[in-house]
Amino acid sequence: MRSVKEQEEELFPSTPGKVKIERAHGINRQFHRCFASTSTMFLWALFLITLTASYLSFQSFVSTSSRFLSSSAWDRQIRESAAPVRSQGLSVLVTGAAGFVGSHCSLALRKRGDGVVGLDNFNSYYDPSLKRARQALLSRSSIFVVDGDLNDRRLLSKLFSLAPFSHVLHLGAQAGVRYAVENPSSYVHSNIAGLVSLLEAARSADPQPAVIWASSSSVYGLNDKSPFSESDRTDRPASLYAATKKAGEAITHTYNHIYGLSITGLRFFTVYGPMGRPDMAYFSFTKAILAGKPITIYRGKNRADLARDFTYIDDIVRGCLASLDTAGESTGTGGKKSGPAPYRIFNLGNTSPVTVPTLVSILEKHLRLKAKKKLVEMPGNGDVPFTHANISLAMAELGYKPTTNLETGLKKFVKWYLSYYGHSRGRKTNL
Numbered sequence: 001m002r003s004v005k006e007q008e009e010e011l012f013p014s015t016p017g018k019v020k021i022e023r024a025h026g027i028n029r030q031f032h033r034c035f036a037s038t039s040t041m042f043l044w045a046l047f048l049i050t051l052t053a054s055y056l057s058f059q060s061f062v063s064t065s066s067r068f069l070s071s072s073a074w075d076r077q078i079r080e081s082a083a084p085v086r087s088q089g090l091s092v093l094v095t096g097a098a099g100f101v102g103s104h105c106s107l108a109l110r111k112r113g114d115g116v117v118g119l120d121n122f123n124s125y126y127d128p129s130l131k132r133a134r135q136a137l138l139s140r141s142s143i144f145v146v147d148g149d150l151n152d153r154r155l156l157s158k159l160f161s162l163a164p165f166s167h168v169l170h171l172g173a174q175a176g177v178r179y180a181v182e183n184p185s186s187y188v189h190s191n192i193a194g195l196v197s198l199l200e201a202a203r204s205a206d207p208q209p210a211v212i213w214a215s216s217s218s219v220y221g222l223n224d225k226s227p228f229s230e231s232d233r234t235d236r237p238a239s240l241y242a243a244t245k246k247a248g249e250a251i252t253h254t255y256n257h258i259y260g261l262s263i264t265g266l267r268f269f270t271v272y273g274p275m276g277r278p279d280m281a282y283f284s285f286t287k288a289i290l291a292g293k294p295i296t297i298y299r300g301k302n303r304a305d306l307a308r309d310f311t312y313i314d315d316i317v318r319g320c321l322a323s324l325d326t327a328g329e330s331t332g333t334g335g336k337k338s339g340p341a342p343y344r345i346f347n348l349g350n351t352s353p354v355t356v357p358t359l360v361s362i363l364e365k366h367l368r369l370k371a372k373k374k375l376v377e378m379p380g381n382g383d384v385p386f387t388h389a390n391i392s393l394a395m396a397e398l399g400y401k402p403t404t405n406l407e408t409g410l411k412k413f414v415k416w417y418l419s420y421y422g423h424s425r426g427r428k429t430n431l
């Protein structure tokens with residue numbers, strides 16, 4: 001027989017994050033000691049029932065998970081959020097909607113009149129309060145974000161039964177290249193199991209949506225042919241993160257082949273910008289420079305600088321929207337395909353790699369502060385020496401054309417960072 005804990009896990013799966021949620025067992029024991037008398041117990045029970053009832057009805061308005069699947073208010077919110085307000089508008093399920101790229105894409109879709117429903121598990125890989133802030137921003141644009149996990153199949157099938165999504169923009173994933181050595185199972189949970197769970201729901205949906213999803217520049221791994229083209233080797237990943245993204249490309253191909261799902265995989269190149277990810281170098285360096293703390297700059301073989309094809313968020317958003325607009329239809333119904341469906345892969349990069357020390361000097365300039373730099377050898381936990389995108393395919397088929405260089409993009413990021421965290425340029429914080 002399965003234990004209560006196992007049954008709980010099945011009902012409310014979640015991505016393992018860095019912060020562990022404390023269990024309520026200790027609280028239960030205290031409760032018993034404090035409220036031994038029957039009449040006090042009765043009054044407390046009444047109070048708790050009222051409290052729980054108000055909590056549940058409040059939750060059905062602000063967020064949800066499979067716990068609230070039976071609420072009609074929740075159903076209505078999904079339907080309203082999914083409905084486009086322009087003629088011929090799309091209806092898009094955005095996974096990872098409270099994430100960096102997810103929140104920016106959701107807002108852009110809403111702005112042009114498309115219907116958007118978000119899904120996010122708000123895990124604690126990085127500060128969930130930033131994810132909640134993004135959710136609040138989406139909510140102001142009438143975008144409802146469901147608080148749930150990709151692996152919750154019951155929740156996914158409920159979402160597809162409520163809204164005939166024309167597209168899924170699948171951006172929910174365990175990100176970060178180096179964290180994979182610390183928590184490998186979180187990558188399998190989100191990027192493999194979560195992806196399959198989503199594709200199962202999509203292939204069973206009627207109508208079947210077209211799926212556009214985030215692969216990664218990291219699939220090029222140890223490829224040293226530059227710039228990276230979609231036809232280059234991707235069979236030598238350097239991290240488990242990269243391996244799960246490469247596996248995702250193979251998995252999505254299978255669903256395209258068997259079920260006729262229209263698939264577009266986007267290989268993002270080190271995306272940065274306002275409301276970005278605190279785990280990424282440009283973000284954590286900014287925090288450290290402001291706090292007067294040292295930053296560690298990795299170097300490759302023979303002390304060579306590492307370089308990335310840093311790509312600004314607005315360019316990535318345009319690439320994602322163009323992918324949604326040009327995705328051909330899925331061809332399956334009832335688990336069978338009626339003909340071949342599109343399977344596409346595009347690089348979305350900036351085409352001009354910049355070294356990490358140059359990134360740091362741009363930050364120093366915009367922050368008006370000097371960084372304390374520690375130069376160390378690349379630790380060999382998943383990094384690659386450089387990335388460089390060839391974007392001709394995306395230019396030809398999506399009309400993709402990045403317009404923001406690192407200097408301009410970081411200026412916008414620093415402006416946002418200082419205002420969001422309430423710091424002043426040129427002045428150190430005491431974080």
Ligand SMILES: O=C(O)[C@H]1O[C@H](OP(=O)(O)OP(=O)(O)OC[C@H]2O[C@@H](n3ccc(=O)[nH]c3=O)[C@H](O)[C@@H]2O)[C@H](O)[C@@H](O)[C@H]1O
Pocket residue numbers: 175176177215216217218219268269270271279280281282296297298299306307308356383
């Ligand atoms: O394009 C991708 O597919 C990936 O892009 C991003 O990975 P990366 O390119 O590794 O970005 P990021 O961590 O910002 O490190 C940037 C540079 O700073 C160097 N770096 C980093 C940390 C540090 O302390 N010191 C340092 O020198 C580091 O060695 C590197 O050279 C996403 O995080 C990832 O989720 C995925 O989407």
